[in-house]
Amino acid sequence: MLSTIQPPRYLSRFPLRGRTKSRSFHILSSAQPVTKTCFAADQSQILSIRDSLLNRHLSAVELTHSYLDRLKQTEPHINCFLHVSDPDKVLKQAQDIDDKIKRNEEVGPLAGVLVAIKDNICTADMPSTGGSYILEGYRPPFDATAVKRLKDLGAIVVGKTNLDEFGMGSTTEASAFKVTANPWDLSRVPGGSSGGSAASVSARQCVVSLGSDTGGSVRQPASFCGVVGLKPTYGRVSRFGLMAYASSLDVIGCFGSSVADTGILLHAISGHDSLDATSSKREVPDFTSQFTYASSLKSRPLEGLRVGLIRETVDAGVDSGVKSAIEGAAAHLEQLGCVLKEVSLLSFSLGLPAYYILASSESSSNLSRYDGVRYGNQASSDELNALYEESRAKGFGSEVKMRILMGTYALSAGYYDAYYKRAQQVRTIIRKSFKAALDENDILISPAAPSAAYKIGEKKNDPLAMYAGDIMTVNVNLAGLPALVLPCGFVEGGAVGLPVGLQIIGAAFDEFAKHKCLLNGFFERNL
Amino acid sequence: MGLPGALPVLNSKVIEFAVKLGLALNCKLSLNSKFDRKQYFYPDLPKGYQISQFDIPIATGGYVDLDLPLEFGGGHRKFGITRVHIEEDAGKLLHSGNGDYSQVDLNRAGVPLLEIVSEPDMRTGIEAAEYAAELQRVVRYLGISNGNMQEGSLRCDVNVSIRPVGQSEFGTKVEIKNLNSFSSINRAIDFEISRQALLHSQGQSDQIVQETRLWEEGAQKTVTMRKKEGLSDYRYFPEPDLPEVILTPEYVDSISNSLPELPEAKRRRYEKMGLSMQDVLFLANDMNVAEYFDATLSSGADIKLAANWIMGDIAAYMKNEKLSINDIKLTPQELAELIASIKSGTISGKIGKEILSELLAKGGTVKGLIEEKDLIQIADPVEIGKMIDKVISENPKQLEQYRGGKTKLQGFFAGQVMKLSKGKANPGLLNKILLEKLNGQS
Numbered sequence: 016m017l018s019t020i021q022p023p024r025y026l027s028r029f030p031l032r033g034r035t036k037s038r039s040f041h042i043l044s045s046a047q048p049v050t051k052t053c054f055a056a057d058q059s060q061i062l063s064i065r066d067s068l069l070n071r072h073l074s075a076v077e078l079t080h081s082y083l084d085r086l087k088q089t090e091p092h093i094n095c096f097l098h099v100s101d102p103d104k105v106l107k108q109a110q111d112i113d114d115k116i117k118r119n120e121e122v123g124p125l126a127g128v129l130v131a132i133k134d135n136i137c138t139a140d141m142p143s144t145g146g147s148y149i150l151e152g153y154r155p156p157f158d159a160t161a162v163k164r165l166k167d168l169g170a171i172v173v174g175k176t177n178l179d180e181f182g183m184g185s186t187t188e189a190s191a192f193k194v195t196a197n198p199w200d201l202s203r204v205p206g207g208s209s210g211g212s213a214a215s216v217s218a219r220q221c222v223v224s225l226g227s228d229t230g231g232s233v234r235q236p237a238s239f240c241g242v243v244g245l246k247p248t249y250g251r252v253s254r255f256g257l258m259a260y261a262s263s264l265d266v267i268g269c270f271g272s273s274v275a276d277t278g279i280l281l282h283a284i285s286g287h288d289s290l291d292a293t294s295s296k297r298e299v300p301d302f303t304s305q306f307t308y309a310s311s312l313k314s315r316p317l318e319g320l321r322v323g324l325i326r327e328t329v330d331a332g333v334d335s336g337v338k339s340a341i342e343g344a345a346a347h348l349e350q351l352g353c354v355l356k357e358v359s360l361l362s363f364s365l366g367l368p369a370y371y372i373l374a375s376s377e378s379s380s381n382l383s384r385y386d387g388v389r390y391g392n393q394a395s396s397d398e399l400n401a402l403y404e405e406s407r408a409k410g411f412g413s414e415v416k417m418r419i420l421m422g423t424y425a426l427s428a429g430y431y432d433a434y435y436k437r438a439q440q441v442r443t444i445i446r447k448s449f450k451a452a453l454d455e456n457d458i459l460i461s462p463a464a465p466s467a468a469y470k471i472g473e474k475k476n477d478p479l480a481m482y483a484g485d486i487m488t489v490n491v492n493l494a495g496l497p498a499l500v501l502p503c504g505f506v507e508g509g510a511v512g513l514p515v516g517l518q519i520i521g522a523a524f525d526e527f528a529k530h531k532c533l534l535n536g537f538f539e540r541n542l
Numbered sequence: 543m544g545l546p547g548a549l550p551v552l553n554s555k556v557i558e559f560a561v562k563l564g565l566a567l568n569c570k571l572s573l574n575s576k577f578d579r580k581q582y583f584y585p586d587l588p589k590g591y592q593i594s595q596f597d598i599p600i601a602t603g604g605y606v607d608l609d610l611p612l613e614f615g616g617g618h619r620k621f622g623i624t625r626v627h628i629e630e631d632a633g634k635l636l637h638s639g640n641g642d643y644s645q646v647d648l649n650r651a652g653v654p655l656l657e658i659v660s661e662p663d664m665r666t667g668i669e670a671a672e673y674a675a676e677l678q679r680v681v682r683y684l685g686i687s688n689g690n691m692q693e694g695s696l697r698c699d700v701n702v703s704i705r706p707v708g709q710s711e712f713g714t715k716v717e718i719k720n721l722n723s724f725s726s727i728n729r730a731i732d733f734e735i736s737r738q739a740l741l742h743s744q745g746q747s748d749q750i751v752q753e754t755r756l757w758e759e760g761a762q763k764t765v766t767m768r769k770k771e772g773l774s775d776y777r778y779f780p781e782p783d784l785p786e787v788i789l790t791p792e793y794v795d796s797i798s799n800s801l802p803e804l805p806e807a808k809r810r811r812y813e814k815m816g817l818s819m820q821d822v823l824f825l826a827n828d829m830n831v832a833e834y835f836d837a838t839l840s841s842g843a844d845i846k847l848a849a850n851w852i853m854g855d856i857a858a859y860m861k862n863e864k865l866s867i868n869d870i871k872l873t874p875q876e877l878a879e880l881i882a883s884i885k886s887g888t889i890s891g892k893i894g895k896e897i898l899s900e901l902l903a904k905g906g907t908v909k910g911l912i913e914e915k916d917l918i919q920i921a922d923p924v925e926i927g928k929m930i931d932k933v934i935s936e937n938p939k940q941l942e943q944y945r946g947g948k949t950k951l952q953g954f955f956a957g958q959v960m961k962l963s964k965g966k967a968n969p970g971l972l973n974k975i976l977l978e979k980l981n982g983q984s
Contacts (some may be wrong), residue, residue, distance in 0.1 A: 032826075092668055137547040145546065160546060256547040262782035292551050292784050377782060380579055382589025385543035403583055426777040 028220055059275035060222050061128055068116060068127050075109035075116075075127035079171065082129050086173065086220040093196045093205075095215040097134050097213075098142050099174040100376035105129075108171045112502075121364045123169030125283060130165055131215045131224035133183055134175040136267065137256040138162055141172070146180040146190040150391045159256020161225060161267050161292070162282040168283050171346025173221050176211030180412045181382065182229055182260040184208050185481050186474065189414040194471060197239060200509030203468040206236030209268070213240040216270045223271040223280045229260050230370055231463070232487025233268030237500040238463035238516025245269045245277040248524045249495035250295035253279070253288030261377040262293075264370075264492045274501060278302040281526060297524055322348055323358035323456035328487055334466040340515040341462050341502030348460075358452050358459060362444045366490035369441040371482060372425050372434050373493075379413075379422025385410065417478070444495040449520070453496075459520040463500045467513035487518060497526040543648055544588030549783050550630070557600075557655035557787060559686040560628055561797045563656055564601030565803055566680050574899075575600045575788045577628070577781035582774065585646050586633035596778040600626030600787065607806045609678040609822065612820055614668045621673050622661030631655050655855045656686075662701070663714065667731035673723040674698055680805050691723055698727060702734045703750075713738070715748075717754045718764055730757040734764050808832055820851045824857075830867045837874035843881045851877060855895065859902050871905030872898070873902045879908040887911065890919045893965055921968040923975060926959070927969065930976050933958045946978055952980060 029477055067073040082100055090096060112126045135145040137155035144150045158166070165171065179189035180426025187210035188196040195210045197203040198218040205214040209226025213236035216224050226233045228246040237244025246268045257267055271277040285299040324345055329338050349355050387393035392403030411419070425434040445460065452459055464484055474481040491498045498520045505512035564571050578596035604623035610616050633648040658677060666669040678689035678696055689696045698721050703713040718734060721727045734755070741749050755764040803811075808826040817825070825835045831852065833844045856877075860867060880901070884894045889912060897911045912918060920926060933955055934941055944951040955976055960967055 143546070153546070155545065155547065157545075157547075230788065243968065258546040259549075259783075290551065291549050293782070331760050332598065376779060380581055380591055380777075380779070383583065384546070384588060386583065388585065389543060389588060390545070391661075399585065400583075416846065423777065426779055428777070429777040431777075 059273055059279060060271070061125065061276050061279045064222065065124065066126055068122075070111070071116070075112040076106060078127055079106055079129065082173065082219070082221060083138040085218070089198070089218045089220060091197055092201055093214050093218055093264045094193045095131070095148070095176050095195050095211040095218070095220060096174040097177050097190075097211070098190055100141065100172060105173060112169065115131075123167065124279070125165060126169030126416055128170045128223065129173045129221040130160060130170045130280075130401075131173055131176045131212055131221040133178050133209050133212045133224070133226045135178055135227060135258040135260075136162060136225060137258070138172065138175065141175055143175065143258075144192070145182075146178040146187075146192065147385075147412065147415070148191045148392055149385045149387070149406065151191075153391050155256070157256065159267075159330055160253040160288045162256065164284050164286075165225075165280075169289075170283075176209070176215055176224060176226075178211055178226075179208035180415050181258060181378070182208045182227055182232055182265075183378065183414050183418055185231070185235060185484055186471070187211060188471065188475050189412055191412055196471070197468045197513075199241060199511070199513055200220070200301045200468065202470055203509065204239065204471050204511070206239035206464070206468065208232040208236075209244075209270070210236050210240075212270050213237055213242055213244065216242045216272060219272075220446060222262045223269065223276050225280075225284070226268050226270055227260075228266050228268040228488075228492065229264045230374060230485050230492055232497060233270065234463045234488050234491075234500040234516070234518060235484070237270060238502075238514065238518075239468040241514030241516075243271050243274050243277050243502070244463075244500040244516070245271075245281055245526070246491065246498045247281055247285065247526055248295070248497045249492075250293055251285050251296045251297075251299075251497070251524065251526065253286075253291040255288055255290040255294075259381040260379075261374040262381060263377060264374060266492075275303065277499070278526075292466065295524070301504040303528060315350075318347065318352035320348075320353045320458070322353045322355050323452055323459045324355060325363065325452075325459055325461040326357045326359045327363040328461035332465055332483075332486075333462060335507065336506030337462050337464070337515050340506065341460070341517060344503040345460065345518045356456065358456060360445075360448050360452060360490075362441070362448050363490060364486075365441045366445055366493055367482065367486050369445070370489035370493055371421070371483070372438040373442065375418045375422035376425045376435050376438075377422070379419045379426065382411075382415065382419055385443060414478070442493045445490050449490070449496060450522075453520075453522045455523075461518045461520070463516040463518040464488075467506045467508060467515055491518075491520055493498065496523055497521050499526075543651070543769050544590070550593055550652070551783075552784055552787075553654050556628055556656070557789075558789070558797065559684075560600045560626060560656055561789065561794060562684045562686055562801065563658070564604065565682065565794075565798050566684055567601070567604035567606055567626065567658070567802060569604030569626060570622060570790060571601050571794060572598055573791075573794075574786055576786045577784045578778045579628075579781050580776045580778060582776060584632070585644070586635050586648075586651070588633065588651055592630060592632060592669035593628035593781055593784070595627035599625045599676050601626040606673065606676055606680070608672055609809060609819065609823060610668060610672055611823065616819060619669060619672070621663040623670075625661040625663050626656055626658050627957060629657055663702075664731075667728035670700060670731050671728035675724050676805065679829065680828060683802055683804055685802075700727060700731060702731055702738070704735060704738045707767070714750045714752055716750065716752065716764075718757055719754060719767065720756045720758075722759070726757055726759060727792055729762060730764060731756075733762065737764065767866035805829075812878055815845050817845065817849055821853065824853050825849060828867070834867050834874050838877050838881075841875045841878035841959070844885065847881045847885070848877065851881065851898075855898055856902065859899070870902050872901040873905070876901060876906075876908055883908055883912070887919055887921055887968065889917050890966065890968055892960075893917050893919065894967065896965070915962075917966060919968050920963050920966045921971055923971060926963075926967055926972055926975050927979070929962050930955070930972070930979050933962060934979060941980070945982070952976065955980065 068075055084471045085509060109127060112122055115122050134143055137143045137159045139155055139158045142152055143155050145155060177187050177190050177195045179187055180191055183189060186204035186205045187207045195205045195214050197205040198214055209232045210224040212224035216220050217240040233244040233246050247266055249266055254265055257265060259265060269277040269280040271280060282302050287296045288294045329341060345355055386403045387389060392410050394409050396405050397404040427530055465485055498518055500516040500518050502514050503517035504515045504516055561571060574626050575595060575598045577593050579591040579592040583590055602625045605620055606623060607620050631653045632652045633646045633651040636645045636647060653831045663674060681687040681689045685730050700718050703714045703715040705713040716734060719731055738750050741747055748838055754767045756767045757764050782864050805826055809822050812822045812826055826832050835848060835852055839845060880894055883889050884891050940951050940954060959972055
């Protein structure tokens with residue numbers, strides 16, 4: 016039996032020194048080592064898989080078996096999934112891919128890649144509960160656009176991952192069904208709300224996964240679980256099929272074990288969708304063409320890249336361990352040639368209250384449709400209002416109820432100006448201050464969270480303390496900007512330490528600024 | 543349906559229709575308008591909110607000109623339009639006969655609507671009914687709706703209040719729903735006015751409360767439906783799923799240039815042509831009739847004669863056969879030809895009426911029929927004279943009676959001559975010559 020699960024050891028401890036050789040990793044000490052596959056940590060798993068499949072080094076069925084076995088072994092400990100696909104169906108899809116390859120037919124760029132999908136993203140052939148009792152057993156009649164695009168490219172959906180109910184929370188403890196454990200330390204939270212998706216990639220139950228990010232729900236769990244998490248620009252990816260939490264803030268985001276993988280995944284799901292009036296018509300660049308791997312770089316490959324470290328994010332209130340990791344990462348960036356500056360965003364602290372007002376207000380409206388009438392769990396009742404009240408009282412968890420109450424209050428007559436309208440004005444200020452900072456700097460960096468993963472149950476009864484943990488991430492949602500989190504170090508805790516992620520914020524629609532790719536490709540290798 | 547993950551997308555046609563309507567109602571268009579969520583729970587509202595426009599509707603501050611029907615006293619009126627806004631329809635509730643259950647039909651939920659709010663400018667039921675009728679005309683003219691109240695393409699709720707003469711402040715307003723025709727709008731308002739006036743006269747004006755009442759068609763009265771406890775708080779906020787609507791001046795101009803002649807303009811034009819108000823209202827208020835009339839005129843017909851034919855014989859035929867003017871086989875061009883033929887004397891008026899019914903029912907050309915049936919009017923005095931001579935000679939008794947004083951018998955002779963001529967004799971000439979001959983002058 017295992018007491019901890021060893022995640023891939025491509026992350027070495029701080030301080031960082033020199034280059035490290037690429038290596039294979041053992042996921043579970045008691046499991047069969049995956050001897051046939053040897054993914055170099057600085058390369059893309061997706062590309063490796065494609066290479067292996069097309070060169071017939073590996074079959075999709077073999078690959079799928081290895082992931083499914085690992086999933087089966089690790090699931091009882093980490094509880095990432097609310098629903099796992101029928102293995103026979105999954106293997107059949109893999110078999111179809113193998114058959115196509117045998118016949119020399121074209122297969123999609125994501126053929127054979129196992130993907131996990133956060134359960135607030137609609138999948139037609141699987142339940143989609145949003146982590147809530149009110150949608151227990153609900154099967155949508157359509158796939159989310161992002162899911163459809165993945166499937167069209169050959170990806171295999173391995174299951175639906177756990178989340179805080181409707182995306183509201185930072186730990187998965189607000190899920191109606193289960194709590195996910197952090198693979199680095201099973202007594203700690205994986206982060207949230209996309210905790211299941213992050214942990215699933217971290218534990219190698221799947222290659223990549225989709226999550227959603229409204230106030231940090233992809234980035235914070237990426238930091239806690241030691242994986243790469245990407246939040247695209249608002250409007251880059253269609254929201255059709257994503258159960259709405261806060262319509263003007265929600266995005267679908269990507270998890271992977273490398274920046275390249277998240278880039279490939281993002282490219283697959285990005286682009287205008289006529290079903291989403293807020294999706295951008297901007298052309299989607301081929302992100303992967305901007306990646307450069309370490310081997311072809313000179314000694315100071317990031318020469319001239321202007322990096323702004325947000326001062327307000329390394330102030331008081333941030334764990335010293337986290338601060339060290341970030342400062343270490345910043346120093347490393349300088350070594351690589353970056354011009355590092357401290358940047359002050361004076362409106363930074365206004366983001367948290369503004370976010371919670373706007374998000375609660377929009378969510379109170381978006382959740383009105385869950386009344387038990389047309390789908391989902393319905394409470395029995397003789398009278399209409401009682402039906403609504405009972406279904407919603409029984410169907411929603413306490414975190415969701417709290418946000419609905421806050422949001423309804425903030426929007427009610429007499430309060431709209433003082434709260435919602437004012438919060439929107441603050442939002443404009445924040446957006447402007449980021450733009451000014453990104454005019455002066457190519458990227459901005461900060462921690463993704465003020466601490467590493469905390470213990471399960473620690474913040475459950477202190478919602479404000481939990482909300483405070485969002486301080487690093489919410490401003491980016493308010494400004495609609497893209498941000499990437501990648502592991503940059505460790506702090507004390509757990510058996511081998513707890514991962515810390517570095518947040519890299521870019522200008523709108525500049526998810527993988529040329530410099531950033533160099534940065535990331537090289538940076539990862541050097542950790 | 544309000545399914546999880548579903549998003550609204552704007553139907554661009556409704557913008558086009560809204561701009562057309564806003565221009566037709568003389569409104570100011572908002573070049574930048576937006577959508578808002580209006581939030582409340584009700585079974586026919588699947589999302590728990592309705593997408594509408596709250597503070598920046600697409601059009602504001604317009605007016606409508608109309609003429610009241612003559613049977614209600616006539617007169618010109620101008621009523622203000624407060625706003626026109628875009629919103630989505632809710633579902634339809636169908637209640638079982640015995641009230642045991644209700645069903646929700648969500649097929650129309652999400653379909654875009656235009657809501658037109660008038661200024662409180664009407665003073666009687668007929669004014670309001672005619673206002674509604676005019677809106678129906680306008681939307682039909684614009685081609686943006688068939689305006690059928692029975693189908694629910696046009697729906698109407700009214701608010702009624704009264705105040706003592708001399709008071710400038712409006713009284714408490716009462717909303718009335720379930721008005722399914724223009725006449726029910728008329729009668730409901732008049733009923734409500736008298737209901738409120740009665741309460742006032744009895745010193746019970748405080749019994750008039752802000753509420754929603756239902757018009758009961760059977761009982762011909764309004765009854766309480768639900769009392770409004772103050773204004774509902776709809777917690778409006780801007781709809782984040784739909785971007786702003788931005789109209790360019792070029793877009794507005796292109797729509798403006800494509801507008802057809804609207805009812806008011808048509809009425810004024812017909813008035814200028816010298817038609818009476820009765821004619822004007824008949825011809826202009828039905829788009830199809832107006833089109834027909836205009837086509838007849840552009841084929842060269844005399845204005846008054848065309849009006850008379852359409853309003854008289856043709857209207858009677860349509861009523862009898864239950865047809866619309868689009869269904870009759872007589873084309874405007876042939877009507878013009880008919881009018882011209884009579885005017886020129888080619889055929890007599892009587893013959894004209896006869897072939898009209900054939901033309902209406904079967905179509906064909908005037909010229910063709912005239913030729914086919916040999917209908918050309920006999921206007922040669924000599925020929926008429928011969929026929930008269932014949933009839934007189936065949937009816938000596940009547941001649942004697944006539945000359946003896948029964949001058950009424952002229953009609954008998956005229957009829958006989960007409961019969962002999964197979965209806966083709968020019969009546970005027972016939973009677974002139976007949977009179978001469980009867981009186982022994984020729």
